[in-house]
Amino acid sequence: MQVETAQLESRRVRSDRVEHVRMGEMVTDILHELNQPLVAIANYAQASARLLATDSADLTDVRAALEQISAQAIRAGRIVRRLRTLSHHRMVLTDGEQ
């Protein structure tokens, strides 16, 4: 009986470890994905500032960049929501184990 309990316990620890690694990989992927819209926002904003500093700025270009900044911020927000769902899921799992 005690041997069985020990086996069950070691199986549980192993599966916990696998779950941790899997979760870590998912978080890394999501963070990598989150970086993309941030890069785009920084590029569009910096280029817009450059264009506006000249006398011959084409406002149509700047306006298009502003629309892209807004779209990319919304994209980043969606990714953050996914990350939040994942962290909530993890907390539920941890609570369940106690």
Next chain:
Amino acid sequence: MTAHPGNNQRWCYVVDDDAAVRDSLRFLLKSVGLPISPHVSAQEFLAVYAGEPGCLVLDICMPGMSGLELQQRLNFESALIPVVFITGHGDVPMAVEAMRHGAFDFLEKPFHDQDLIDRVRRAFEKMRGAAAG
């Protein structure tokens, strides 16, 4: 989508799988008058690139052929084009690997526009020097 340079123009080739990153780089480099040729993948770039002078801004982590694999392929073909890698936060060991294989420089995403522009201009200078020498 792919603009392809003539023989006398120096182009900044950009290879990144993310459409927004690609388009924002096009917008940024265009704002300082640098002509750019954007590409969605390493394979797509290889299909059109024939050794023209310029600079390659290359994402390190891409599905299919990675930036590192593309660099090794260009090295194998003795291409002279300087490569500026753009990397995510976790990719620093890969960036070190890229430098070991002769990358011109690397930048961690997100970066300051001036840092990228300076590196692209220095890469152009380097290629001009290599072509002259």
